[in-house]
Amino acid sequence: MTDLDTFRSETRAWLEQNCPPEMREPMRSESDACWGGRNWTFQSDAQRVWLARMAERGWTVPHWPKEYGGAGLSPAKAKVLKEEMARIDARSPLTSFGISMLGPALLKFGNEEQKKRFLPEIARGEIRWCQGYSEPGAGSDLAGLQTKCEDKGDHWLVNGQKVWTSYADKADWIFCLVRTSTESKQGGISFLLFDMASPGVSTKPILLISGNSPFCETFFDDVKVPKDQVVGEVNRGWDVAKYLLGHEREMIAGMGLGGTGGTLGATLKPDDPLLRAEVAAFDVDSLAFAAMSERFFEMFKAGEAHPASPSMMKYAGTELNKRRHELVMAAGGSDALEWDSERSKNGKAARDWLRTKANSIEGGTSEVQLGIVAKHILGLPGT
Numbered sequence: 001m002t003d004l005d006t007f008r009s010e011t012r013a014w015l016e017q018n019c020p021p022e023m024r025e026p027m028r029s030e031s032d033a034c035w036g037g038r039n040w041t042f043q044s045d046a047q048r049v050w051l052a053r054m055a056e057r058g059w060t061v062p063h064w065p066k067e068y069g070g071a072g073l074s075p076a077k078a079k080v081l082k083e084e085m086a087r088i089d090a091r092s093p094l095t096s097f098g099i100s101m102l103g104p105a106l107l108k109f110g111n112e113e114q115k116k117r118f119l120p121e122i123a124r125g126e127i128r129w130c131q132g133y134s135e136p137g138a139g140s141d142l143a144g145l146q147t148k149c150e151d152k153g154d155h156w157l158v159n160g161q162k163v164w165t166s167y168a169d170k171a172d173w174i175f176c177l178v179r180t181s182t183e184s185k186q187g188g189i190s191f192l193l194f195d196m197a198s199p200g201v202s203t204k205p206i207l208l209i210s211g212n213s214p215f216c217e218t219f220f221d222d223v224k225v226p227k228d229q230v231v232g233e234v235n236r237g238w239d240v241a242k243y244l245l246g247h248e249r250e251m252i253a254g255m256g257l258g259g260t261g262g263t264l265g266a267t268l269k270p271d272d273p274l275l276r277a278e279v280a281a282f283d284v285d286s287l288a289f290a291a292m293s294e295r296f297f298e299m300f301k302a303g304e305a306h307p308a309s310p311s312m313m314k315y316a317g318t319e320l321n322k323r324r325h326e327l328v329m330a331a332g333g334s335d336a337l338e339w340d341s342e343r344s345k346n347g348k349a350a351r352d353w354l355r356t357k358a359n360s361i362e363g364g365t366s367e368v369q370l371g372i373v374a375k376h377i378l379g380l381p382g383t
């Protein structure tokens with residue numbers, strides 16, 4: 001038996017014993033996810049126990065080093081864990097921007113003190129983070145951001161506004177891009193961490209067409225931030241921001257995989273032969289995407305992926321996810337448009353479909369990803 005085989009059988013036995021049955025049921029909606037944080041209310045004892053057990057083993061972030069709350073697993077072992085969790089349909093114990101976005105950036109750019117302070121809290125789901133990148137005048141052109149950050153000697157002073165800040169009203173802390181110099185566009189940006197409970201921070205939820213309100217306008221009015229909460233060098237935050245965006249795009253690309261529910265053809269059986277053919281074509285593309293993703297995720301984790309490849313995957317994955325939900329709606333006919341009935345599980349199909357409309361905007365739009373691929377992978381002239 002190889003080391004990997006032993007790890008697999010031990011992992012299988014541990015999961016069998018420790019993953020509560022309720023945490024093996026498919027998530028009914030985004031609200032079934034466990035986000036953790038200071039104000040989190042667990043939806044069940046099973047959710048609380050599952051997070052605690054996984055965090056104790058370092059398995060919320062299996063590939064992070066042990067001293068920062070991970071399990072220090074090799075990529076091969078981390079893959080085995082993922083496969084074994086998928087085998088029993090185990091839910092992710094923790095959904096967290098700390099894990100998918102900030103953590104990788106801190107591991108690369110944070111100083112030792114910042115890593116020791118923030119990473120274990122992220123791994124245990126104790127602090128919920130939000131992302132303060134976009135502003136009313138700076139989305140695709142992110143480096144045009146204006147939120148002002150002044151050096152006041154013993155602290156930073158932040159003034160400005162962010163927009164589309166997902167879960168800002170629920171987050172404990174923010175990782176925020178601020179302007180510390182106006183001398184250069186990219187070269188005047190710093191990457192700052194601060195507590196959302198700081199005096200001067202306020203949020204205003206924005207309502208979406210799905211009926212939910214997952215993001216906010218976020219305002220900073222004379223917010224004082226301790227000097228040691230800049231990640232990386234002052235005025236070099238653009239490097240951190242871009243690195244983090246690669247991880248965000250990797251996470252969003254994963255939507256293309258559509259969970260562990262199997263092929264669409266296995267669940268949708270439309271009478272219309274043309275629609276059946278579209279479902280079959282979708283499943284073929286979906287399998288190709290899954291194979292491509294596996295290769296990409298491994299290369300990305302090993303630091304061997306082309307810097308622009310997260311853009312390629314983000315584009316492909318989100319367009320595929322949108323296509324999946326268009327087909328679900330087409331096959332469901334007018335029933336799928338039901339919004340508030342028990343039969344439609346509170347309009348799940350329609351709400352999920354509407355949510356996918358944001359996939360090709362969040363984390364950078366599809367047009368912008370295509371621009372990056374054209375310039376950096378295909379070598380075409382660009383702006």
Ligand SMILES: Cc1cc2nc3c(=O)[nH]c(=O)nc-3n(C[C@H](O)[C@H](O)[C@H](O)COP(=O)(O)OP(=O)(O)OC[C@H]3O[C@@H](n4cnc5c(N)ncnc54)[C@H](O)[C@@H]3O)c2cc1C
Pocket residue numbers: 130131132133134135136138139140141163164165166167215358359361362363364365366367368371
């Ligand atoms: C669900 C959701 C969650 C989000 N969460 C967050 C968050 O937590 N934190 C955060 O900071 N931001 C968040 N965002 C914001 C997101 O990053 C921006 O919406 C995105 O970067 C686009 O910026 P914009 O909305 O300002 O659009 P704009 O930049 O104004 O773009 C408008 C249109 O112009 C096109 N366009 C712009 N520039 C180019 C170009 N160079 N080439 C071709 N076409 C172009 C775009 O593709 C788009 O169609 C979220 C967005 C969504 C939808």
